Amino acid sequence: xxxxxxxxxxxxxxxxxxxxxxxxxxxxxxxxxxxxxxxxxxxxxxxxxxxxxxxxxxxxxxxxxxxxxxxxxxxxxxxxxxxxxxxxxxxxxxxxxxxxxxxxxxxxxxxxxxxxxxxxxxxxxxxxxxxxxxxxxxxxxxxxxxxxxxxxxxxxxxxxxxxxxxxxxxxxxxxxxxxxxxxxxxxxxxxxxxxxxxxxxxxxxxxxxxxxxxxxxxxxxxxxxxxxxxxxxxxxxxxxxxxxxxxxxxxxxxxxxxxxxxxxxxxxxxxxxxxxxxxxxxxxxxxxxxxxxxxxxxxxxxxx
Amino acid sequence: xxxxxxxxxxxxxxxxxxxxxxxxxxxxxxxxxxxxxxxxxxxxxxxxxxxxxxxxxxxxxxxxxxxxxxxxxxxxxxxxxxxxxxxxxxxxxxxxxxxxxxxxxxxxxxxxxxxxxxxxxxxxxxxxxxxxxxxxxxxxxxxxxxxxxxxxxxxxxxxxxxxxxxxxxxxxxxxxxxxxxxxxxxxx
Numbered sequence: 447x448x449x450x451x452x453x454x455x456x457x458x459x460x461x462x463x464x465x466x467x468x469x470x471x472x473x474x475x476x477x478x479x480x481x482x483x484x485x486x487x488x489x490x491x492x493x494x495x496x497x498x499x500x501x502x503x504x505x506x507x508x509x510x511x512x513x514x515x516x517x518x519x520x521x522x523x524x525x526x527x528x529x530x531x532x533x534x535x536x537x538x539x540x541x542x543x544x545x546x547x548x549x550x551x552x553x554x555x556x557x558x559x560x561x562x563x564x565x566x567x568x569x570x571x572x573x574x575x576x577x578x579x580x581x582x583x584x585x586x587x588x589x590x591x592x593x594x595x596x597x598x599x600x601x602x603x604x605x606x607x608x609x610x611x612x613x614x615x616x617x618x619x620x621x622x623x624x625x626x627x628x629x630x631x632x633x634x635x636x637x638x639x640x641x642x643x644x645x646x647x648x649x650x651x652x653x654x655x656x657x658x659x660x661x662x663x664x665x666x667x668x669x670x671x672x673x674x675x676x677x678x679x680x681x682x683x684x685x686x687x688x689x690x691x692x693x694x695x696x697x698x699x700x701x702x703x704x705x706x707x708x709x710x711x712x713x714x715x716x717x718x719x720x721x722x723x724x725x726x727x728x729x730x731x732x733x734x735x736x737x738x739x740x741x742x743x744x745x746x747x748x749x750x
Numbered sequence: 751x752x753x754x755x756x757x758x759x760x761x762x763x764x765x766x767x768x769x770x771x772x773x774x775x776x777x778x779x780x781x782x783x784x785x786x787x788x789x790x791x792x793x794x795x796x797x798x799x800x801x802x803x804x805x806x807x808x809x810x811x812x813x814x815x816x817x818x819x820x821x822x823x824x825x826x827x828x829x830x831x832x833x834x835x836x837x838x839x840x841x842x843x844x845x846x847x848x849x850x851x852x853x854x855x856x857x858x859x860x861x862x863x864x865x866x867x868x869x870x871x872x873x874x875x876x877x878x879x880x881x882x883x884x885x886x887x888x889x890x891x892x893x894x895x896x897x898x899x900x901x902x903x904x905x906x907x908x909x910x911x912x913x914x915x916x917x918x919x920x921x922x923x924x925x926x927x928x929x930x931x932x933x934x935x936x937x938x
Contacts, residue, residue, distance in 0.1 A: 476847075477847075611843050612843075614843040615839070615843040618843055618844065618846060619836060619840040621839070621845075621846050622835055622840075637803050639808065640801060640843070641844070641845055642845065643845050643847045643848070663808075716917075719806065
């Protein structure tokens with residue numbers, strides 16, 4: 447089952463396309479990181495998946511063919527918008543009660559227990575709590591609905607490092623316990639591979655990279671060699687980005703599992719990290735790494 | 751409690767214990783000792799993992815290596831239970847699939863075996879190199895370092911040379927079996 451499936455998906459705000467020709471098939475059971483610069487369409491994609499917006503073009507379904515925003519989707523998909531919106535005047539207890547009244551599925555006992563573990567007083571007004579605690583409560587409300595798909599828009603943006611760690615630990619523990627799928631957008635690239643196992647990179651409204659992080663990392667190498675030997679590299683090698691100096695050149699190449707052709711030209715093939723990989727793609731918005739035959743685009747020409 | 755004095759900072763708890771004793775050890779995994787629903791069951795673990803984001807080693811491999819090291823140093827023995835996936839996830843904020851992948855790799859290496867519903871347990875300690883052998887290798891290395899120094903290499907250059915040779919050696923498809931074997935066992 448694909449938790450999110452899109453084909454030719456687009457969304458336009460007046461005359462500007464925020465998202466265009468977006469094709470995705472994200473299998474269930476992953477923690478998906480959605481990264482990209484500001485204005486690349488992350489929030490638009492997430493809001494489309496939740497049903498808060500309707501597509502201007504193309505198709506989109508969640509949880510194996512369910513229409514976003516439909517009744518079956520609403521009870522199985524949980525969403526925490528940017529800045530963890532909550533009713534600031536409500537107490538913690540009232541917030542949980544409200545969530546219970548507003549949702550078909552609601553595990554009140556679990557939610558109360560989690561609040562107790564967080565050591566938050568039930569009588570506290572939400573507006574008086576720290577942003578880390580507010581984020582944890584928004585997550586509690588989302589998880590208390592026992593969703594199959596949890597969608598988080600920039601959940602870490604306002605959190606300090608400790609609150610970030612605790613928030614992620616809570617999300618991942620729910621993944622380990624209940625097997626739900628998670629899609630979250632983030633600007634944070636460091637330690638991405640610790641948390642996520644599937645990556646979607648958006649750039650200027652397009653899907654630039656999509657795939658399991660392990661296979662993306664395994665399929666790329668940093669080739670390091672002499673600048674005057676670049677011409678000896680075999681044709682058909684797709685170069686994502688290049689760093690040239692007079693003597694030495696570094697090329698991030700998409701070369702499958704076999705780095706041997708590059709070795710023939712005297713280039714050393716070094717493994718790359720996720721952060722390095724994402725940055726290289728973001729610097730070259732024309733390069734793509736997508737599953738399937740369409741994903742082999744990428745030019746032989748070395749970018750200057 | 752023997753062996754406590756040798757506990758390395760990354761492993762908290764080096765208790766040697768009999769099968770009856772282990773249920774009485776409540777050692778905090780995570781800040782609150784784990785899932786209260788499971789009471790005394792939660793949090794008993796022989797070792798704890800830590801991740802070094804700066805190491806460049808993939809997280810799953812760090813877990814594998816820390817188990818191997820704990821075996822070599824005697825913090826883990828046959829029959830010991832590895833930390834439960836849920837507890838590792840909650841403590842490190844790490845993707846559960848990463849822990850599963852590490853445990854699968856340990857199974858491939860013949861070091862651990864998973865028992866559904868119970869957990870993953872240490873099976874044996876293959877690949878342990880005896881102390882005399884380690885000593886002999888060390889002496890050879892020191893002899894090599896002397897010749898490197900005689901050739902005019904300073905410490906940094908020597909390190910770089912060693913690291914490059916090691917990387918190249920283990921990247922070869924024909925490298926010795928230890929690490930290569932389990933590569934196929936990826937948990938999706």
